[in-house]
Amino acid sequence: MKEQLTVVKVGGKIVETPSTLEQLLTDFSALPGRKVLVHGGGRTATDLAARMGVETRMVGGRRVTDADMLRIVTMVYGGLVNKNVVAGLQARGVNALGLTGADMDVIRSHRREVGEVDYGFVGDVDRVDGDRLARLVADGVVPVMAPLTHDGRGTLLNTNADTIAGETAKALAARFDVTLVYCFEHAGVLADPDDEGSVIPRITRQSFAALAADGTVSGGMLPKIENSLRAVEAGVARVVITRADAIGQPGGTVIE
Amino acid sequence: MKEQLTVVKVGGKIVETPSTLEQLLTDFSALPGRKVLVHGGGRTATDLAARMGVETRMVGGRRVTDADMLRIVTMVYGGLVNKNVVAGLQARGVNALGLTGADMDVIRSHRREVGEVDYGFVGDVDRVDGDRLARLVADGVVPVMAPLTHDGRGTLLNTNADTIAGETAKALAARFDVTLVYCFEHAGVLADPDDEGSVIPRITRQSFAALAADGTVSGGMLPKIENSLRAVEAGVARVVITRADAIGQPGGTVIE
Numbered sequence: 001m002k003e004q005l006t007v008v009k010v011g012g013k014i015v016e017t018p019s020t021l022e023q024l025l026t027d028f029s030a031l032p033g034r035k036v037l038v039h040g041g042g043r044t045a046t047d048l049a050a051r052m053g054v055e056t057r058m059v060g061g062r063r064v065t066d067a068d069m070l071r072i073v074t075m076v077y078g079g080l081v082n083k084n085v086v087a088g089l090q091a092r093g094v095n096a097l098g099l100t101g102a103d104m105d106v107i108r109s110h111r112r113e114v115g116e117v118d119y120g121f122v123g124d125v126d127r128v129d130g131d132r133l134a135r136l137v138a139d140g141v142v143p144v145m146a147p148l149t150h151d152g153r154g155t156l157l158n159t160n161a162d163t164i165a166g167e168t169a170k171a172l173a174a175r176f177d178v179t180l181v182y183c184f185e186h187a188g189v190l191a192d193p194d195d196e197g198s199v200i201p202r203i204t205r206q207s208f209a210a211l212a213a214d215g216t217v218s219g220g221m222l223p224k225i226e227n228s229l230r231a232v233e234a235g236v237a238r239v240v241i242t243r244a245d246a247i248g249q250p251g252g253t254v255i256e
Numbered sequence: 257m258k259e260q261l262t263v264v265k266v267g268g269k270i271v272e273t274p275s276t277l278e279q280l281l282t283d284f285s286a287l288p289g290r291k292v293l294v295h296g297g298g299r300t301a302t303d304l305a306a307r308m309g310v311e312t313r314m315v316g317g318r319r320v321t322d323a324d325m326l327r328i329v330t331m332v333y334g335g336l337v338n339k340n341v342v343a344g345l346q347a348r349g350v351n352a353l354g355l356t357g358a359d360m361d362v363i364r365s366h367r368r369e370v371g372e373v374d375y376g377f378v379g380d381v382d383r384v385d386g387d388r389l390a391r392l393v394a395d396g397v398v399p400v401m402a403p404l405t406h407d408g409r410g411t412l413l414n415t416n417a418d419t420i421a422g423e424t425a426k427a428l429a430a431r432f433d434v435t436l437v438y439c440f441e442h443a444g445v446l447a448d449p450d451d452e453g454s455v456i457p458r459i460t461r462q463s464f465a466a467l468a469a470d471g472t473v474s475g476g477m478l479p480k481i482e483n484s485l486r487a488v489e490a491g492v493a494r495v496v497i498t499r500a501d502a503i504g505q506p507g508g509t510v511i512e
Contacts, residue, residue, distance in 0.1 A: 051308050052308065074340070075335040079330050079333070079336065080334075082335075086358045087358040091409050095361060096360075098358075102343040102352075103352070103354050104353045155343065156339055
């Protein structure tokens with residue numbers, strides 16, 4: 001039987017608010033077994049950009065990353081957010097190591113081709129070095145991954161944190177029994193968006209088709225669940241969509 | 257015989273100017289054997305502070321680090337400078353890993369006591385985890401260390417890069433034949449400050465006493481050489497003071 005490993009992805013909102021960050025660090029530290037944390041940091045990047053007079057442009061929820069914005073996200077994601085999370089976990093006895101994709105070449109990507117939109121210095125992941133990450137994890141290290149990768153030619157690339165979490169989970173699935181947890185503002189995928197009690201406890205490829213067809217699941221949740229199902233099909237044991245303050249607890253939506 | 261390892265410390269000026277950074281990355285990549293890079297980043301921190309309306313206050317060449325300045329140096333040292341150096345080394349086939357002292361708890365420090373000056377969030381090093389660094393190095397990894405440490409209670413601390421380089425060299429001296437290279441604006445320690453050709457080729461504890469007594473060496477060079485001699489007395493094989501564009505070449509001042 002493979003050893004259990006949990007990959008937790010938290011958005012910027014959680015790690016950028018002192019009270020929710022403290023809670024997250026405590027909850028994450030208490031998670032049993034091997035683990036990896038992937039974080040965002042978009043709000044702080046937007047705030048810093050404003051203070052520096054750099055305009056933030058979002059298209060379809062994605063940040064357009066020109067050279068100035070790349071400097072900002074490198075500072076915020078790779079520096080401010082990542083190192084404070086690492087120091088906070090160390091204070092709780094978790095042997096955290098902050099990583100971007102460039103560090104030990106753990107995640108290589110290529111700059112997204114220009115289509116209708118030129119997203120600038122945004123990376124699409126080519127490969128995650130599961131061997132290297134597995135060796136670190138086996139050595140008791142807890143990787144804390146910032147949403148930055150590199151192209152292998154010296155350029156850092158802003159990369160979606162959900163994608164990093166998903167690709168990392170897949171790359172570790174051969175060696176570990178991987179649970180991928182996406183933290184979210186709701187208690188799970190809701191059957192009724194106005195009712196926090198209407199969490200759908202389990203979604204499979206089969207049930208997803210029905211939920212999508214009858215409109216129970218729609219909008220931004222469709223690609224999130226589709227990506228989760230693909231992660232499961234690629235060997236991840238299960239994906240859990242839950243609230244950040246409920247990681248490690250039963251509940252949420254389990255996709256398997 | 258112990259394997260050779262070189263710890264190179266470069267100041268902010270070198271890593272913050274694109275042309276000298278390129279040269280450094282190329283020269284450092286060409287260095288044979290095991291290696292570690294320690295960098296500064298003060299100018300960029302000062303520039304960013306100015307753009308954010310945060311005042312930079314230096315006392316005796318040291319940065320006073322209040323909460324705002326700590327955020328800035330965390331972004332600049334731990335993010336912008338560190339990750340660009342890492343990506344640049346990866347592009348040259350060097351398996352770089354960016355580290356602050358918080359990452360894997362490699363350097364623990366305590367906040368400097370308030371004396372005549374309150375330096376704020378500035379750390380004095382307590383210990384470097386030589387075992388952990390040696391394991392990484394033996395695995396082919398090249399640590400790239402930012403001048404930030406942590407107190408083990410969740411707080412990052414701004415820490416002098418020369419000190420980090422010296423303490424790291426000492427911590428690795430039991431396992432490796434360590435050469436510590438301090439890059440400098442001159443070709444070495446000069447007997448005549450106006451003559452670049454007057455490099456003193458070798459300084460020992462004995463010759464240093466004479467050089468200090470007759471005033472050949474004075475000012476800021478005194479503590480630099482004293483610290484180098486202490487590193488040698490603590491097991492570092494030799495300390496070289498040279499220009500950044502001369503690392504790996506014969507020359508400079510060798511302290512042993």
